[in-house]
Amino acid sequence: MNKVAVLLAVYNGRTWVDEQLESILAQVEVNLDVFVSIDLSTDGSWDYLTEKYSSYKNVYFLPYGDKYGSAGKNFYRLVLDVNFDDYNYISFADQDDIWYANKLQHAIETIENKNVDAYSSNVLAFWDDGRTCLIDKAQPQTAFDYYFEAAGPGCTYVFAKKLGTAFREFLLSNKSAQDVTLHDWLIYAFARANNYKWYIDAVPGMRYRQHSSNQVGANISYKMWVKRIKLVNSGWYRKEVFKLVKLFETRFYPLRGITNQRNFKNSIMLIPFVFKFRRRLRDKIVLGVLLMLNLF
CATH class of the missing domain: 3.90.550.10 (Spore Coat Polysaccharide Biosynthesis Protein SpsA; Chain A)
Structure with missing residues (x-):
């Protein structure tokens, strides 16, 4: 075995x-x-x-x-x-x-x-x-x-x-x-x-x-959505993506332009490629909206 x-x-x-x-x-x-x-x-x-x-x-x-x-x-x-x-x-x-x-x-x-x-x-x-x-x-x-x-x-x-x-x-x-x-x-x-x-x-x-002590947990409740929106708004999500882009270099030019601070020009460049960035259709749409509003 x-x-x-x-x-x-x-x-x-x-x-x-x-x-x-x-x-x-x-x-x-x-x-x-x-x-x-x-x-x-x-x-x-x-x-x-x-x-x-x-x-x-x-x-x-x-x-x-x-x-x-x-x-x-x-x-x-x-x-x-x-x-x-x-x-x-x-x-x-x-x-x-x-x-x-x-x-x-x-x-x-x-x-x-x-x-x-x-x-x-x-x-x-x-x-x-x-x-x-x-x-x-x-x-x-x-x-x-x-x-x-x-x-x-x-x-x-x-x-x-x-x-x-x-x-x-x-x-x-x-x-x-x-x-x-x-x-x-x-x-x-x-x-x-x-x-x-x-x-x-x-x-x-x-x-x-699922309980109140979950560090991440299932993203299916109103409270979890609010928690994750706050994380995105704080800049945490973008900074985590930036860390990974730095660790695992890519030749894909729009990703190479990500910084650890919001950048409207870079966000606009990423929008056409959101279908490559997430698996679930809902998440692709949400990410696209965040990019359009420069909230990513």
Whole structure:
């Protein structure tokens, strides 16, 4: 059976992490080890988890005590500190989701059958009140979508060792790469920019918990739309795109003109190419409007 290194980032995770860990340890048809990095927490996560799971032969805890401050920084720490040599695949895991028992098996079969290097998928978002909603990220990839969005929630990512090793080397040789806020966006951009093949599956492999502490979450509610509009208006989105354009140079002239400040001339140049920048039609339209209003 394939051996998988599951990288689990935790921060104040006691409320939900047991369900997540139990669903990871219940994965079928794979051998796996779970590597846990706990950001400096205030809820006793370290003491609780180490006391409960240290006796498990396939659960490992990275040294504790540093403050990373974001999920992205915590995952970068995991990629840099975990040795991938003995594994066929690497998977990201958040602290609060619930995986279906065949999540990893299905992802690996898909990678091998489609001859790709990395996999992500749709998810079934769920709330404590019983509501559920399919989050669809499986639209066809476009020429430059990786500069403008991730491949979906990072907790669905499964990728081959060669990609994981190459991504670690990239992080080591490009210190500014860790300034990219979202780890899942960065590794997707790295993979696409370096001609690794990535498949986005329409079949959900997990339940994606929604709550007030989600760093990103499902973009389907009024509050989440307001949150994301505020992020765009603050300049955060453009600055993240600019970081990726600098890291992964492109010959496509309109993208090369992006700066970390709003630029109406550049925005106008980008408008004709919005269909190359996002996967979903709705998102292409929204980005086009933002560019026309010079709000990107």
